[in-house]
Amino acid sequence: MADLEYRASREEDRSSRRRILAVAAVAAGAMGAASLRERFLHAGNALASPSKAQDTRILQLVLQLEYTQVAFYEQALRDAGLQGALRDFAQTALGHERQHLSAIRKALGSRAGQAPSFDFGRQTRSQDAFWRAAIKLEDIAVSAYNGQATNLTTPTLAAAATIVSVEARHAAWVRALAGQVAAPDPVDKPMTAKQAADSLHEIGLKS
Numbered sequence: 001m002a003d004l005e006y007r008a009s010r011e012e013d014r015s016s017r018r019r020i021l022a023v024a025a026v027a028a029g030a031m032g033a034a035s036l037r038e039r040f041l042h043a044g045n046a047l048a049s050p051s052k053a054q055d056t057r058i059l060q061l062v063l064q065l066e067y068t069q070v071a072f073y074e075q076a077l078r079d080a081g082l083q084g085a086l087r088d089f090a091q092t093a094l095g096h097e098r099q100h101l102s103a104i105r106k107a108l109g110s111r112a113g114q115a116p117s118f119d120f121g122r123q124t125r126s127q128d129a130f131w132r133a134a135i136k137l138e139d140i141a142v143s144a145y146n147g148q149a150t151n152l153t154t155p156t157l158a159a160a161a162t163i164v165s166v167e168a169r170h171a172a173w174v175r176a177l178a179g180q181v182a183a184p185d186p187v188d189k190p191m192t193a194k195q196a197a198d199s200l201h202e203i204g205l206k207s
Contacts, residue, residue: 050151062148070098090134116206120204131177136203142171149190
């Protein structure tokens with residue numbers, strides 16, 4: 001089952017990568033010399049008119065999100081003793097997030113930077129802790145993408161929409177595995193870039 005879902009998502013992810021690359025490759029050169037953390041904390045908060053330069057700043061935010069998701073699922077698969085459907089979920093989600101991360105890194109080129117450090121603590125050391133943290137992390141992903149939607153140019157927004165829909169499916173999937181309502185709310189509340197940054201640091205992003 002996980003295999004089929006993974007293969008089915010690959011074409012969607014390839015299309016997303018192509019669109020992200022086409023827009024962000026031009027925009028990457030417009031970035032200033034601010035630190036990666038500064039770009040993340042302030043990306044899109046000013047609500048400037050959408051531009052290719054702003055697209056690139058927002059991709060810096062998304063890059064940190066995807067780094068966090070990849071590291072989280074890798075550690076959980078190694079240390080949490082995941083079994084059965086929960087392990088299938090983690091493996092599939094990790095495959096998706098690796099593809100998202102690869103696309104964004106290629107789009108940003110030399111502006112992408114290296115992976116930050118993480119400390120997920122007990123969240124990646126047991127099945128119960130894992131699914132609770134996974135729900136929180138996938139919700140952050142959906143809210144972070146949605147929070148930047150109005151700050152993006154139309155082509156980049158179209159690409160981001162194909163990714164955020166996958167993140168939402170992850171959130172519903174892991175909730176269902178945990179015996180929770182898959183879609184508990186009628187709408188998703190968007191996060192500002194700073195709120196997303198704070199939330200990722202709470203879950204384990206260190207630098």
